Amino acid sequence: MRVAVVGGGSTYTPELIDGFARLPFAVDEVMLIDPALSRLGIVGEFGRRILNRYDSPTKLAWTDDLDAGLTDADVVLLQLRVGGQATRVSDETFPLECGCVGQETTGAGGLAKALRTVPVVLDIARRARRRAAPDAWVIAFTNPVGIVTRALLDDGHRALGLCNVAIGLQRLLAGLLAVRPEDVLLDHVGLNHLTWERAATVYGADRLPELLATHGDQLAEHLDLPASLLRLTGTLPSYYLRYFYCHDAVVAQERTAQPRGARVAEIERELLALYQDPALDAKPALLSERGGAYYSEAAIGLLASLHGAPGRHAVNVRNNGTLPNLADDAVVEVTCEVSPSGAEPVPTAPLAPDLAGLVSHVSGYEELAVDAALRGGADRVFRALLAHPLVGQADLARGLTDRLLAANAEFLAWAR
DSSP states (O other): OEEEEETTTSTTHHHHHHHHHHSSOOOSEEEEEOSOHHHHHHHHHHHHHHHHHTTOOOEEEEESOHHHHHTTOSEEEEOOOTTHHHHHHHHHHGGGGGTOOOOSSSHHHHHHHHHHHHHHHHHHHHHHHHHSOTTOEEEEOSSSHHHHHHHHHHTTOOEEEEOSHHHHHHHHHHHHHTSOGGGEEEEEEEETTEEEEEEEEETTEEOHHHHHHHHHHHHHHHHTSOHHHHHHHTSEEOGGGHHHHTHHHHHHHHHHSOOHHHHHHHHHHHHHHHHTOTTOOSOOGGGGGGSOTTHHHHHHHHHHHHTTOOEEEEEEEEOTTSSTTSOTTSEEEEEEEEETTEEEEOOOOOOOHHHHHHHHHHHHHHHHHHHHHHHOOHHHHHHHHHHSTTTOOHHHHHHHHHHHHHHHTTTOGGGO
């Protein structure tokens, strides 16, 4: 198997390479692709040392030539960030001027990232269609994953979206229950970065009510959410629900804190310096601060199921009736049975009204976001923002539109 990693110069990449070396799934070659060739060389050489440490037979190569890197790939893994950390800082700051959450995956910041990212991702996927293996999968780890996945599927690609929220919560709950992670089956449901765990089944019994009763305060602290919300809904929301449930408190906090993107940029500089040490052949502890916990386990587990070892994974797929409150062509993030034939959602109960309402609201925004990313235009951006539950007011949406376009004109030819 040949895996092409687009955005291979990311400081995340050694986490992925460590997984290919450590986990029981055979990959013949990993090709890292990135336009930043000097950075790519640093990451690539470190990756080779990791493979050598494990005595792995996997070959690692890298290139700044996208077409060459995609040739004959069986899997194309997307982990790119258009504009780098500077655009992330922008996404996390310009919404605050209007009193809205500044975040790279939701709200106005998430829309800005989608507008920059979707056209680039579609160009890559179309090139892969011509050069990769005929049955190649495109796996989107690039945020905002739900919007990116919907754009890929609408364009006819064999694509799935991947996030590490579910696998992180699975491992957290497994630790509290003193069982193996694979013994915890989650009823993971919603949209990307708008999900809830409604059950945590172990050996046929749902242990989530017990976990909420005995560890509710600890879980709430981990998610930065009020424990009362977890107990009231009987669910374990993703961390990202805090942007909806605690919006004003988050805005107040963000206005006095360093943007996460600025801190990540500092971490990246430190990591790249560490990666250049020829004696380093294992992931440094600092990498855990970069984010993306269990990224390699999630990605490699998914690839293993797509290529012969069926299993359950939380992925982004077409709704196709899974959630009756959404259109069939919406993209949802749910637990799926994954096999070489693809991902099939595990049957699940309809969402409770409060969850269904929020999911329907955000799904409508995502549809408009894809349209704005594909066709451009200030009015489409405005309409998408007006539809978002964190905006929803005309004057606010107009102010955010103006700031978004001014901050991203370099990346949006139609906005110049």
